[in-house]
Amino acid sequence: MGDCELCGAMKVGVRSVRTGKTEVTACSRCVEKMNLAPKSTAPGLVRARQMSTRPAPKSKRNQFMNRPEKDLADDFAQRISKARMNRNWSQQQLGQRMAETVNVVKAAEGGKHPTDAVIKKFERILNITLLVDHAPSETRKLDGGPARGMTFGDFLDDKR
Secondary structure, eight states, X not given: OBOOXXXXXXXXXXXXXXETTEEEEEEHHHHHHTTOSOOOOOHHHHHHHHHHHSOOOOOXXXXXXXXXXXXXXXXXXXXXXXXHHHTXXXXXXXXXXXXXXXXXXXXXXXXXXXXXXXXXXXXHHHTOOOEEEOOOOOOOOOOSOSSOOOOHHHHHHHHO
């Protein structure tokens, strides 16, 4: 015997039921009227939950220190915009030809990095190259002996 948290009835038989994300104690009358009885789970939902608990297959992309073969060009936005204008297409027309929204085209021309799939669409539809080979990073070797690295003083001397 207890008090119903929904209707306020006192000293009645209550049980714990879920309403949304909250669990309350309710009398059998409230459970019936508000249809709070436990519901069976749909078979498709059971299957989906089982699939989501399986570990995702490991891909080679997520390995440590593994870089893709090519990088997005620094001037990709200008390349997209110039190729689109050369064809006399509006941003909306390009989006339709790519099966993407006009916002995707605007964002890319504005300098926001598109996804790999969208990059491939831009390259195919506009017949341009957006992915370029890696540029080698600048490295220096100091002639200070085998144990000496670059110091802050060396850095300042290089800047002068």
